Amino acid sequence: MSTAQGLPPDAAPEPTPPGEQPGRNTGELVMAGLLAALGLYLVLDAGSIAVPGSSNQVGPRFFPYLVGGVVLATGIALGVRVWRGDQGPADESEDVDPTAGTSWQAVAIISVAFLAHALLINVVGWPLAVTLMFATVAWALGARGIVRPLIAGGIAAVVVWIVFVKALNVALPGGTLLEWATDWF
Amino acid sequence: MDALGDLVGGLGDALTPQNLLFALLGVLLGTAVGVLPGIGPAMTVALLLPVTYVLEPTSAFIMFAGIYYGGMYGGSTTSILLNTPGESSSIMTALEGNKMAKAGRGAAALATAALGSFVAGTIATLLLALVAPTVVDLAIGITAADYFAIAVLAFVAVATVLGASPLRGLASLGIGLYLGLVGTDVLTGQERFTLGVPQLSDGIDVVVVAVALFAVGEALYVASRLRRGPVQVMGASGSWFTREDLRRSWKPWLRGTAFGFPFGALPAGGAEIPTFLSYATERKLSKHPEQFGKGAIEGVAGPEAANNAAAAGVLVPLLTLGIPTSATAAIILAAFQGYGIQTGPTLLTTESPLVWTLIASLLIGNFMLLVLNLPLVGLWVKLLRIPRPYLYAGILMFASLGSYAVNADPLDLVLLLVIGLLGFFMRRYGWPVAPAVIGLILGPIAETNLRRALAISGGDLGVLVESWVSRIVLGLVLLALVGPIVLRLVRGPRSTPEELQQEGTLQHRVPAGRGRGDDEEEEEDR
Numbered sequence: 001m002s003t004a005q006g007l008p009p010d011a012a013p014e015p016t017p018p019g020e021q022p023g024r025n026t027g028e029l030v031m032a033g034l035l036a037a038l039g040l041y042l043v044l045d046a047g048s049i050a051v052p053g054s055s056n057q058v059g060p061r062f063f064p065y066l067v068g069g070v071v072l073a074t075g076i077a078l079g080v081r082v083w084r085g086d087q088g089p090a091d092e093s094e095d096v097d098p099t100a101g102t103s104w105q106a107v108a109i110i111s112v113a114f115l116a117h118a119l120l121i122n123v124v125g126w127p128l129a130v131t132l133m134f135a136t137v138a139w140a141l142g143a144r145g146i147v148r149p150l151i152a153g154g155i156a157a158v159v160v161w162i163v164f165v166k167a168l169n170v171a172l173p174g175g176t177l178l179e180w181a182t183d184w185f
Numbered sequence: 186m187d188a189l190g191d192l193v194g195g196l197g198d199a200l201t202p203q204n205l206l207f208a209l210l211g212v213l214l215g216t217a218v219g220v221l222p223g224i225g226p227a228m229t230v231a232l233l234l235p236v237t238y239v240l241e242p243t244s245a246f247i248m249f250a251g252i253y254y255g256g257m258y259g260g261s262t263t264s265i266l267l268n269t270p271g272e273s274s275s276i277m278t279a280l281e282g283n284k285m286a287k288a289g290r291g292a293a294a295l296a297t298a299a300l301g302s303f304v305a306g307t308i309a310t311l312l313l314a315l316v317a318p319t320v321v322d323l324a325i326g327i328t329a330a331d332y333f334a335i336a337v338l339a340f341v342a343v344a345t346v347l348g349a350s351p352l353r354g355l356a357s358l359g360i361g362l363y364l365g366l367v368g369t370d371v372l373t374g375q376e377r378f379t380l381g382v383p384q385l386s387d388g389i390d391v392v393v394v395a396v397a398l399f400a401v402g403e404a405l406y407v408a409s410r411l412r413r414g415p416v417q418v419m420g421a422s423g424s425w426f427t428r429e430d431l432r433r434s435w436k437p438w439l440r441g442t443a444f445g446f447p448f449g450a451l452p453a454g455g456a457e458i459p460t461f462l463s464y465a466t467e468r469k470l471s472k473h474p475e476q477f478g479k480g481a482i483e484g485v486a487g488p489e490a491a492n493n494a495a496a497a498g499v500l501v502p503l504l505t506l507g508i509p510t511s512a513t514a515a516i517i518l519a520a521f522q523g524y525g526i527q528t529g530p531t532l533l534t535t536e537s538p539l540v541w542t543l544i545a546s547l548l549i550g551n552f553m554l555l556v557l558n559l560p561l562v563g564l565w566v567k568l569l570r571i572p573r574p575y576l577y578a579g580i581l582m583f584a585s586l587g588s589y590a591v592n593a594d595p596l597d598l599v600l601l602l603v604i605g606l607l608g609f610f611m612r613r614y615g616w617p618v619a620p621a622v623i624g625l626i627l628g629p630i631a632e633t634n635l636r637r638a639l640a641i642s643g644g645d646l647g648v649l650v651e652s653w654v655s656r657i658v659l660g661l662v663l664l665a666l667v668g669p670i671v672l673r674l675v676r677g678p679r680s681t682p683e684e685l686q687q688e689g690t691l692q693h694r695v696p697a698g699r700g701r702g703d704d705e706e707e708e709e710d711r
Contacts, residue, residue, distance in 0.1 A: 028614040035356050038363060042378070050375050058639040060370040060377060063632040067366060071359035078352045088350045088615020093403065094222035094267050095573055097412040106408040107609065111602060114401070114581060118598035121589065130585060134578040141408055141574035152575055156582065168239045170590045 032079035039072025125175020195541030211248035215255020227512035229256035250546035281484030296426035305490035309497035336631035361624025391519035402608020441490030449498020512619035
């Protein structure tokens with residue numbers, strides 16, 4: 001309990017030591033704090049929403065105040081509950097090992113890879129950007145080698161691009177080379 | 186029988202070769218994506234939404250019908266054949282079906298699931314067709330205040346009744362309501378909470394949020410705690426569905442349907458409670474109670490039927506009131522809005538052919554699932570064996586595709602990642618994500634009706650409890666909010682289904698003198 005004392009609301013959740021059951025109070029306490037902060041922001045910022053002249057009816061501020069109030073109250077109540085040691089059931093999924101420690105490294109690598117691909121799409125085209133993202137994610141999740149994830153991602157990205165762009169007319173930048181190569185479609 | 190005439194008309198529209206092809210495509214895609222581990226029905230629909238972008242509304246919704254039922258069916262295949270627990274609404278199927286597969290009865294388990302889904306889906310879809318016009322007739326007279334009350338009931342039900350922790354459900358709902366506020370106010374044209382970012386003035390796209398919370402959040406969460414080592418998939422082998430199996434299955438199918446449809450159709454809808462009730466009932470009524478927990482076919486047949494009947498039931502409030510009560514329904518509502526279709530009580534009159542074609546397609550898709558799925562089971566088993574690193578990389582690829590295709594703006598992908606990270610932390614601490622999606626889509630609808638009601642009354646809050654409909658509905662809201670707190674004080678925390686099974690409190694006809702847990706299964710027959 002004492003470790004959570006005076007935690008700033010914007011601090012990153014502390015990495016859980018491997019092997020320890022995740023869901024220790026600290027991280028969720030930060031979440032509850034951020035939620036309360038969001039509620040506060042909603043209530044405060046709602047006051048600055050411009051209200052047009054005809055103010056004889058309920059304007060655009062009313063619902064934000066309502067939502068902000070509920071969010072603030074929920075954040076505080078949840079914070080108190082978590083502080084007292086309440087824990088939610090972590091999400092279940094077929095591929096999740098409930099006993100495994102949290103691999104923050106995998107989360108970080110995947111996040112960076114996804115961000116990079118978002119910024120690269122308009123530069124090198126969707127297929128190439130996605131191939132790099134795909135390979136990095138697969139590698140971070142333990143796929144063997146570097147060549148195989150790259151080839152798998154490349155084939156998947158190009159096939160998906162051709163299906164969606166050429167057959168379904170979805171707008172996706174293909175990159176100079178691929179657009180030139182498939183021009184005859 | 187006006188509804189039947191409309192339904193036949195819808196069948197006529199849906200039975201053209203082109204539309205049948207779309208239904209087939211929807212069923213195949215829905216099942217294939219739904220089978221993939223870690224992908225539930227909501228994520229299936231969200232990920233496949235971009236496929237329908239380019240289609241005209243009728244074809245798109247025919248395909249959607251197939252995806253919806255296909256995704257449901259795919260999920261149960263996963264839970265029977267994969268040796269690990271899945272999401273909560275199929276957990277009952279998983280408990281018994283998995284044991285059956287282990288005992289070499291995988292084929293029978295899949296068959297009873299497929300046949301049960303078909304029976305339940307057909308009955309429930311016909312019920313939907315019969316009930317919908319009546320509900321619309323009732324709903325046409327309701328006021329804006331009533332509408333607001335119903336939306337509040339849906340919020341409270343989704344956030345507090347369905348999850349294990351009501352406060353966490355409310356937290357998730359609040360996040361969704363906040364995301365729904367971002368953008369331009371429809372009634373006055375004022376920007377709210379856009380932080381000066383021009384792209385945000387159009388609001389945050391529901392598809393982006395749904396894909397972020399479900400697909401990206403899930404991928405990140407799985408990545409953080411990936412189950413290493415080889416994937417264990419059980420074969421769909423063993424003796425085929427026998428006469429004895431049918432004899433033991435047909436009553437559970439019908440009882441499951443009877444549980445599933447009404448629960449799905451209530452604004453407090455969802456598949457978890459009826460599957461749970463169906464499992465408990467079958468266990469009580471079975472002639473082979475000793476098999477429960479070891480692979481009883483009734484334990485697959487009943488919950489699976491309940492699950493599918495609930496899925497059809499959820500469409501009642503969606504199509505008649507425009508109120509989504511599950512995450513999947515919220516995404517379907519978003520698809521309606523994407524086509525500029527006004528949902529609500531008028532939907533059935535303004536878009537009558539579209540709605541009846543959609544309902545007819547559900548029947549057709551359901552039949553296709555029955556015909557296709559058992560022969561294709563070998564293919565689904567192969568899909569289950571996809572190495573997990575490639576599977577989750579592929580999920581992120583389709584998440585990128587779906588979100589980028591909405592507006593062709595990389596900023597949407599950054600937003601996708603940010604909300605995806607939020608989804609990751611929510612999952613990590615047991616905050617359910619479905620309330621956020623429902624809050625996002627239903628929040629603006631609730632606000633519009635609230636303000637409309639207050640504008641008519643001149644700001645007098647009394648208008649909210651003026652009619653009997655809103656009084657009753659708000660009474661239910663109060664009950665839903667206070668009920669669980671009282672129950673907890675009386676009985677202690679609610680047990681999860683697994684705990685119930687392990688403790689053996691779901692046992693059938695416990696011999697006298699044997700101790701039993703202080704749980705919700707106290708009623709003994711006689």
